[in-house]
Amino acid sequence: MxxxxxxxxxxxxxxxxxxxxxxxxxxxxxxxxxxxxxxxxxxxxxxxxxxxxxxxxxSRFYADLFVRHFICYLDSVVEETQDRETGRLRSRTEHFDLRRRNLGMVPSMDFVCIQFHLSDDMIDQEVIQRMTITTTDLIGIANDIYSYNVEQAGGQKCVVCNLVDVVLRERGRGVQDAMDIIEKMYRDLFLSLVDDYNNFPTFKDAEQDRVLKEYALGMLD
Incomplete structure (x- = not known):
């Protein structure tokens, strides 16, 4: 199979x-x-x-965790659908709030967590949470850049639910200007991810440190 x-x-x-x-x-x-x-x-x-x-x-813990995260993902897909139907235009902050949920990154990471046997406390470590959000933002930005021309070519005058459109509306200086801004945003986020990894703190014991470090490395891959 x-x-x-x-x-x-x-x-x-x-x-x-x-x-x-x-x-x-x-x-x-x-x-x-x-x-x-x-x-x-x-x-x-x-x-x-x-x-x-x-x-x-x-594992009851991982099953409950996945169900909770997946329901959040499904709810966010409904939100995006409503945005597209109503033509709602989100601010940059609102866009990232939705994008972090509708990419499906969080429930997908649950599959990885079980491979590393990460406990709730380990997952909730501040640096792990921050790196997870940064990784999700990087994936969302790349996805929006790739999909912008596809949606635009489909005849959409305003590409709803896309960061390129969000920045275009904010600045009103054309697509290239928006891409330049997004490129810097992406670079800064990636460098912050690398910085978090390079300055990864130590925790309770050597085995926990090893597992968390390997998990964090996966976010850079």
Whole structure:
């Protein structure tokens, strides 16, 4: 099942081979409904080929965390849909508030958290929270830059829910000016992410430090 599913995803050629390898590494495609139902009914049930989702369902903490984050993501998608239907134009602050939720980054990171066995306290570390927000903003900015021309080419006079449009409305100096501003914004955010990693604090014990450092490194990858 996993091989067939991964081959199907690869057939769309939507992501590079390198990124596909990372996607496959987390075992996201190993989930089967039968396994999931069994594990939810009996957390002690084990399999020889457990994947990340099976492990997540076995842990009440991670299951609740994922459901909470995924519901937040679904609610944000509804918000974006309403914005597009009504033509609501958000400020820069409002745009980032929505973008951090509708990218699906937070529930996606839950798959990674379980691989590192991160506890609630570890996830809530100030520097981890800050790096997570910064990483999400970087992904959102890149996504908006890539999608701006696509949406504009589709005949939209005003590209709602896109940072390029937000900056254009703020400054009124054309697309290139907006791109220059966004480029600086992206560079500053990336440098702050690197700075957080280079000055990563130490915590309770060596093993916790090692795990958190590896997790933080993944955000830079």
């Amino acid at each position: 996993e091989i067939d599913s991964l081959d199907w995803i690869k057939s769309f050629k939507s992501i590079s081979e390198k990124k596909m390898e990372k996607f496959a590494r987390y075992g996201i495609m190993t989930l089967t409904v039968t396994n999931l139902k069994r594990i939810l009914a009996d957390p002690s049930y084990t399999l020889s080929d457990d994947g990340v989702l099976e492990n997540m369902c076995r």
